[in-house]
Amino acid sequence: MSFGEPEGYDQQARPRPLGVRIRPRIAAAAACVVLGIGLIGGAVTGSWLLGEPGDGGSxxxxxxxxxxxxxxxxxxxxxxxxxxxxxxxxxxxxxxxxxxxxxxxxxxxxxxxxxxxxxxxxxxxxxxxxxxxxxxxxxxxxxxxxxxxxxxxxxxxxxxxxxxxxxxxxxxxxxxxxxxxxxxxxxxxxxxxxxxxxxxxxxxxxxxxxxxxxxxxxxxxxxxxxxxxxxxxxxxxxxxxxxxxxxxxxxxxxxxxxxxxxxxxxxxxx
Known part of the structure; x- marks a missing residue:
C-alpha cells in the first residue's frame, strides 16, 4: 500500500527439488490450501470495499x-x-x-x-x-x-x-x-x-x-x-x-x- 505525500489543505484547494514426484493427492491438497488462502484474502479485502466488518486484517x-x-x-x-x-x-x-x-x-x-x-x-x-x-x-x-x-x-x-x-x-x-x-x-x-x-x-x-x-x-x-x-x-x-x-x-x-x-x-x- 502506498500513500501520497502529505499535503496541506487550503480553501481551493518461495521450489520443488528435481526428480521428486508429488503424488496427485498431495498436489490436490496443496492446491486447495492455496485456493483457500486466496479466498480468505479476498474476503478480507471485500469486507472493506463493501463496508462490512471482516475477520483477519479488519x-x-x-x-x-x-x-x-x-x-x-x-x-x-x-x-x-x-x-x-x-x-x-x-x-x-x-x-x-x-x-x-x-x-x-x-x-x-x-x-x-x-x-x-x-x-x-x-x-x-x-x-x-x-x-x-x-x-x-x-x-x-x-x-x-x-x-x-x-x-x-x-x-x-x-x-x-x-x-x-x-x-x-x-x-x-x-x-x-x-x-x-x-x-x-x-x-x-x-x-x-x-x-x-x-x-x-x-x-x-x-x-x-x-x-x-x-x-x-x-x-x-x-x-x-x-x-x-x-x-x-x-x-x-x-x-x-x-x-x-x-x-x-x-x-x-x-x-x-x-x-x-x-x-x-x-x-x-x-
Whole structure:
C-alpha cells in the first residue's frame, strides 16, 4: 500500500527439488490450501470495499483508515470532479465540481450543539470538509469526513444509537455547511441547509456526512433528510429539486474515495 505525500489543505484547494514426484493427492491438497488462502484474502479485502466488518486484517484496516487525514493528499479524499452515474432523481447522472476545501480543523464550530453532543462519545481527531457544486451550478453541497478517536466498539455503539433513535433524521442535528468566501457557496449558511445525510462507519473511525442547498442563497424553512427527500412520490420543494440526491450521492462517492485509499490490493488504488 502506498500513500501520497502529505499535503496541506487550503480553501481551493518461495521450489520443488528435481526428480521428486508429488503424488496427485498431495498436489490436490496443496492446491486447495492455496485456493483457500486466496479466498480468505479476498474476503478480507471485500469486507472493506463493501463496508462490512471482516475477520483477519479488519483491525489493521480500521487503524489505517484513521490516519488518512494526514497521509493522503486532498484530491484523494475530495476529488476535484466527482461523477455520480445514476445518482440523480430517476437515475440521472450527476457531476460535481469541488469549489472549496476547508483547512483541516477540530470540530468545535462545524456542528450544531446537539449534534456535537451526540458525536462526543467518539471524539474528534480531525475534520476535513469540501464544498461542491453541480454541473448547472444550481446547488451547493458540503461533504465532511470526521476522523474520530474511537475504537471499533465505540463506532458500532454510536452507529447503533443513531439508527435506533433516528438521530440522522432530526433537523436539530444537521451538520453545518462550509461557506467559502469568494465562491458560489459564499452564502451557504445554516439557514440555507435543505437536505443532509450522516453515516457512522463501523469499519473505520470516520463519520461521513453531507449537507446540500440552493446556490442562490435562498433560505429553507423545512429542511428534509436525504432518505426522505429521495423517496418516490416526495413532493416537497427540497425533494422536487433533487437536493436529497445531491447530498446522498456526493456523500456516497466521497465515502468510496475514502475506502479506495485503504487495502492491500493494487486494484484498489487504480
Amino acid at each position: 483491525q489493521d484496516t480500521f487503524a489505517t483508515a484513521g490516519t488518512l487525514w494526514h497521509s493522503v493528499p486532498v484530491d484523494g479524499l475530495f476529488p476535484p470532479t466527482v461523477i455520480g452515474k445514476g445518482a440523480g432523481p430517476g437515475g440521472a447522472d450527476r457531476i460535481w465540481t469541488r469549489i472549496a476545501v476547508a483547512p483541516d480543523t477540530g470540530c468545535a464550530d462545524a456542528f450544531d450543539p446537539l449534534l456535537r453532543e451526540a458525536l462526543a462519545p467518539v471524539g474528534c481527531e480531525r475534520l476535513l470538509r469540501a464544498t461542491y457544486t453541480d454541473a448547472t451550478q444550481s446547488y451547493v453541497t458540503t461533504v465532511g469526513l470526521l476522523f474520530t478517536k474511537a475504537d471499533a466498539a465505540a463506532m458500532r455503539s454510536l452507529d447503533s444509537r443513531f439508527a435506533k433513535e433516528g438521530l440522522d433524521r432530526r433537523t436539530d442535528l444537521m451538520p453545518r455547511p462550509y461557506a467559502a468566501k469568494g465562491t458560489l457557496a459564499a452564502g451557504f449558511g445554516d439557514e440555507q441547509r435543505a437536505s443532509w445525510t450522516l453515516s457512522v462507519l463501523t469499519d473505520a473511525p470516520v463519520v461521513v456526512y453531507s449537507v446540500s442547498g440552493w446556490a442562490d442563497d435562498r433560505t429553507v424553512d423545512d429542511p428534509q433528510p436525504a432518505k426522505e427527500a429521495m423517496e418516490s412520490g416526495a413532493t416537497t420543494a427540497v425533494a422536487q429539486a433533487g437536493l436529497g440526491h445531491e447530498a446522498q450521492g456526493l456523500a456516497d462517492r466521497v465515502e468510496r474515495a475514502l475506502r479506495k485509499n485503504v487495502g492491500p490490493s493494487p486494484e484498489q488504488s487504480s
